[in-house]
Amino acid sequence: MGDSNRRSSGRGRSGGKRGRIFRRDFRDNRENVWKRSRPGVESGDQGPRLPVGITTPWTGFVTENEQFENYYKAQKIVPAEEWDEFMSVFKRPLPATFRINGSGKFAYAIRDQMRRDFFNLLEEGVEVDGEPVDPPSPLPWYADNLAWKLNFSRMQLRKLPILGK
Structure with missing residues (x-):
């Protein structure tokens, strides 16, 4: 028979679990392939961090687009004297x-x-x-x-x- 301290599962001394030191060394010596680096930032220097849950500061919506205005002006669906009012409607929330x-x-x-x-x-x-x-x-x-x-x-x-x- 075997030693009374040994498990009978056949997994060895620790019951199939790796030791704490082994896990630490294994984890620290491997590159994390899932971790993405921030664009434009050197590795190791992550720059200033925002609070958790906030990705970027609020800047508001851009309500002007020159190409949009040029397109609709070329269509001539709105008379020139009503153009400013037409565009103001698009800029309302x-x-x-x-x-x-x-x-x-x-x-x-x-x-x-x-x-x-x-x-x-x-x-x-x-x-x-x-x-x-x-x-x-x-x-x-x-x-x-x-x-x-x-x-x-x-x-x-x-x-x-x-x-x-």
């Missing part, structure tokens, strides 16, 4: 929209609670960044008022004081 899934058993209760707790507060005249915020309006083509349009951007939505309550 898109409204935020959402819908409530109508197949759930709580859909109508959620809709009614949103109307009561959130939409009614917006009808009282709320301002974000010095601009008045229009109350949400249901999308007329969606059944049972389960889809809504908010005439302000998502950034303005995040700044609404009533959401802080």
Whole structure:
């Protein structure tokens, strides 16, 4: 028979597990093929790091494109005197929209609670960044008022004081 300290699994002294020193040495002496280096940075110098979860600082959207403007000017679909107004419409932020899934058993209760707790507060005249915020309006083509349009951007939505309550 064998030694009473040995396992009978046939894996040797440690039961098939590698020792701590072996794992450390094996890991440290191998190149990590999955680790990507940052472009334009020498290896070893990773540069300043941003906080976890933030990849780049917010810079806003670019709302001007010379090629776009030249293309539509060449099409002559907009008279020259209306051109500035035409372009200003493209530069406005898109409204935020959402819908409530109508197949759930709580859909109508959620809709009614949103109307009561959130939409009614917006009808009282709320301002974000010095601009008045229009109350949400249901999308007329969606059944049972389960889809809504908010005439302000998502950034303005995040700044609404009533959401802080």
